Amino acid sequence: MGHCCSKNVSVADNEPTGRQQSKHSPVAPVPPSPSTTDVHSGKETPANSFSASPLQSPLPAGIAPSPARTPGRKFRWPLPPPSPAKPIMAALRRRQGREAKPKDGPIPEEHQGDQVEADRALDKSFGYGKNFGAKFELGKEVGRGHFGHTCWAKGKKGQLKGQPVAVKIIAKAKMTTAIAIEDVRREVKILKALSGHKNLVRFYDAFEDANNVYIVMELCEGGELLDKILSRGGRYTEGDAKTIVVQILSVTAFCHLQGVVHRDLKPENFLFTTRNEDAPMKVIDFGLSDFIRPDQRLNDIVGSAYYVAPEVLHRSYSLEADMWSIGVITYILLCGSRPFWARTESGIFRSVLRADPNFNDTPWPAVSSEAKDFLKRLLNKDHRKRMTAAQALTHPWLRDEKHDVPLDILIYKLVKSYVRATPFKHAALKALSKAITEDELYYLRAQFRLLDPKHGYVSLDNFRTKNAVGPHEKFN
Template sequence: MGLCHGKQIQSPEIGEENGKENHIVPDIEEPPPRSGIAKLPKFPFYSPSPLPGSYKSSPANSSLNSSPLRFFKRPFPPPSPAKHIKALLARRHGPVKPNEVSIPEGCEVELGLDKSFGFSKQFFSKYELGEEVGRGHFGYTCSAKAKKGELKGEEVAIKVIPKAKMTTAIAIEDVRREVRILSSLAGHKNLVQFYDAYEDEDNVYIVMELCKGGELLDRILARGGKYSEEDAKAVMVQILNVVSFCHLQGVVHRDLKPENFLFTSKDDKSTLKAIDFGLSDFVKPDERLNDIVGSAYYVAPEVLHRCYGTEADMWSIGVIAYILLCGSRPFWARTESGIFRAVLKVEPSFDEAPWPSLSAEAKDFVKRLLNKDYRKRMTASQALSHPWICGTQEVKIPLDIIVFKLIRAYISSSSLRKSALRALAKTLTVTQLSYLREQFGLLGPNKSGYISLQNLKTALLKNSTEAMKDSRVLDFVSLVSSLQYRKLDFEEFAAAAISVYQMEALDSWDQHAHRAYELFDKDGNRPIMIEELASELGLSPSVPVHVVLKDWIRHSDGKLSFLGFVKLLHGISTRAIPKA
């Protein structure tokens, strides 16, 4: 179950420069509040784990420029529960102690709550509970054997969620959402199989596939904390496959970590399965979530800023990849505040062993996931097409929802910006174009090599599940496909589906930008008046355009300058424009 309700807020349009006025930037080290003044929690975070842990000692003064390596001998312990975390849990779930299964005190908060889920009440007539095999945020998991039905004689896993812990309406909704997500996403080979949900007066019982191979964390520890590059790739492909599937459906997991991936058997080549969707939520492509949930070592910076989407999962995958390859965490500290500060401010170290001996592609893969600017991070589909992943194996690239967002932004752009993006597309490498060709092919171009906006909806419907309805992804794509626009060939599609922010994260960005400007200057650049540029960008006449756009135009010939070209690639940001 989630720790905070996933309230959604509207995100800025693609192509705008995101401002920070709506972000709550955590101030990690503040002086203690004066006596008698209540202080709101800055980090409502909890990462429960029943496992013990120990670490090597660390230097007293660690640099904020890079995160020192912290090798582990035992499973990672969570940060110690702080008072503000307990206060948050009390507000969300009532006075419940994490990992405690007894009935909490203060049952008066339960008055008026409807704890009926409409699930079958025949659990004990169908299943015989076995021993406990795991414990999560507000429930525990047991093995069980089916006594009758289609699964008769088979072992299954039962997640037991005590109703006594559901002391708020939000906690009840968390359980409903978890069951909804598990049932609607059922069928993916790298997602734990959901069978059914039951309830009685005391508990909710979620029946799932029993994975006997143990956690990914256990495998990491068994290998002494490090995977070879080839073995790490095999793990990452499975993680990226299931996460790309979830993101296309509009589901963000929000708690990706080695403990939440299980192997189906003890075999080295066993299938890896994602589990524990208790913190997951639905999110539309043009919306952001603002509640802070997850596990501290894996939390993305934008989650701490309370404005995030599916990109937060990609950061967590980057942390997992870092751990797989070098056996240490990229962000480490002794306290919760220190962990959060490291996530927000520290750059992970790629200088200490074994990084110098690893391939350049492996380092680039991890760096492009651990970019603190979520707009510059790879998506799961893009990560599957990264040279480190697909360079030595054939990987199926799934449909990527970011393409739909970028196409919508492109269609609503000015003709001048479209021309600039077409120039940038001409600088793409064969590797970069291969991902776009895969996406274009998935949209079903006709024999003449064109797609219409209706192709977007048709392609998405082929991949849709019930989760896509709950997340309203279909509503978003239906809106895009209803726009009036000519058909796109691959050349224009490539221009439309470019993420300028992601390209800025590349070491080769300067070369791309200058080469694109040369092409634009040769073919599309012409003398342009500030008023004409303002009209192209859709600026209001009341806006002081001379102040905003004076640096965009070259004084020598009145053509768009390189600075103006790069800004144009992003699109105008009204947040940066002074008010009249």
């Protein structure tokens, strides 16, 4: 989420939809990406963040997996391809409580009455505090979007007295579906559950009255990462890009360890705390986020078109979807253009599913091989081969950076799988362990030290101590 509607970014008109970029194709500068609304900077964002779609995967059955890998070759479809964008946007309207405009005149009055009765049947009581007006003084509106608007505010008493904050105000009148109400509940629940990381926006409290829900959070006044990219002419140096990527990976690893998948990581959703050049970033906007178990797969299509992972479009994904989005952000940081793009939303989806990122044109010949390997391991269409956030932090491209390596939830999944495996599989894994590379060994040693094992062995209690699993979790 973030404001980018007013930024004029040139995009080549002759780019073929769904075609892989080649040296004959124009390189598109980093775009303002499709999104929602920024609660912290208060800026309005473009409207093509999308949400739960009834459409099946846009990859039709029987189609060759990668015809777009040949530069300059258009997609060949046996029939006109379905447009994922239309049902996605229709689902988004339903999620927001906005129905499509009728084609055959106005809605009859009796239907309007039915809608009013349906609204009354919804439980719009959240159990939040009722004294927002007594604790905060609202200032000017600083942004407006689909789900509400954002205001600057200042604390009137208590611990936040005199402190400026950002307040996201969501009108209950717009919560016309049970899904919209649940989205608000879940966003507040996630914000309450996530705390204690320096790159995570601070949540203060949630309030409600008869008309609105008020979500009070930290005010970040340094602007969006997208603004910073554009102010630099669309590119970061490798050194500066590393500083940004480390912060993104660190907070993402923290969220994943707490069982939260963000599902909408993009430059607009990272804000700098101040306008100082070395100000830290904060991740914002958990409106599309969800809780997820280590072995769970999600199936609702959400995110922003340029940053959505292939498996999201196939409706079966987990934490790896966030890592794809980080790969797209890193690609933009290093070259200033999108790895996957087209002139239509459905064209973007086809490009994500079939095209490969371009590493041949300027400036890629001057970019280090470690950086390109880092990107290829994040933008891998096979989510099983994609790096986790903790693995990415131990990649050679970032290894020299001064940062802590967080505990990886993948380690718990692997240990749990090993405990449940047969003796034959134990023997096979022991043999395969001799083929571990130096990079993999570096990562595993870092994870082993984090668990602080007693007598050289790792137990379930080690994971519980690190809050990686719940108190009732069992290995078998």
